[in-house]
Amino acid sequence: MNNPQRISNEQEILKLVSEGNSDAFRTLYMHYYDRLFQFAMMFLRSEPASEDVVEDVFYNLWKDRHTLTSIPNFHPYIYQAIRNGCLNILKSGYISKRGDIPETELQVSISTHTPLDELSYKELHKAVKQAIASLPERCRIIFKMAKEDEMSHREIAEALDVKVCTVERQILIAKAKIKEAIQPFLENI
Template identity: 35%
Template sequence: MTGKEIFALQEQVAFFNDQQAFKQLFRHYYTGLFQFAAAIVKVKEVAEEIVGDVFVKIWNKRSTIANISNLSVYLYVSVKNQCLNYVSRQGDASIMDLNQLDVICGELVPNPEDLMVASELLQLINKSIHELPPRCRIVYKLVKEDGLTYKEVAEVLNISPRTVENHIAVAVRKIAASLNIDFSAYNKTSSFLSK
């Protein structure tokens, strides 16, 4: 879903109390938000409740949803804050470290085009994604699977966009290394083009 389509749905919800538009937003964001919450709170039911509560609060204040310029960041930050509140109420008042997050990245599922790719290659890619360091894996998931921009991920995780870029670079290098892909030719070409 494009940013324009999401904003159009936000306006439908805000101005016309459109429940179908709200359901579309819910379906679009739920899985990514749930996986993000589950990585923090470590309890499936609590993660489901937190994400549900965030959407209930949005529905209750639906007249203001059109004022949210970036709904993705707003939702991820809201879920993160609710999760951290839950964690602190449980007696673990320590600041949540991204290295503690055990986010589950989605599996690459072959579509008709992917059927030509050997299943061994897909397994190797999935294995290398799951072996990424936790901090790198959550950044990879938010960027590559949930479609957030580097700037949005930086806002959600309170890190710089440059740090997000570095994590993605590390992830790509590690995945490429596991596939024995040599980026040295690309690096020479890109350095030549940047001159």
């Protein structure tokens, strides 16, 4: 599922999974897989390794399903599990971090009326994408978790094992860099 929204009845689904309901587990898996895979890719830059981490996390969730209902906040919990899996892979030397940054799609919808408007929009979109791609890794991860996965600052802090003020500071840095990147476009309006 490519839906950034949370499952409306997540606690009920977790309860069903904990009782061994494979359909509920499939719903949970399909809802989170794409976002968790992209999250792992930010750390690992390797599709096979990212797939392995996500699959391992879901395997462990199923294996220990009876403990699911004791997890107070599942959303940051599952992101932290992915983060820890990625860090374990990086520590093991299975893959090495690379400097290349995957493209990110921004969900911006602007109606374009003329070819010049469309060209300006494409240039603006490209500038925003480049600004996000040029962010330091931690800043980029936090920004994407907040904007694409719609996680709260507290949830991001829990998932990444950092302080909430660190999350807030990184988001401010990201917004400042993006604002700086789009400033030339605002001057032309």
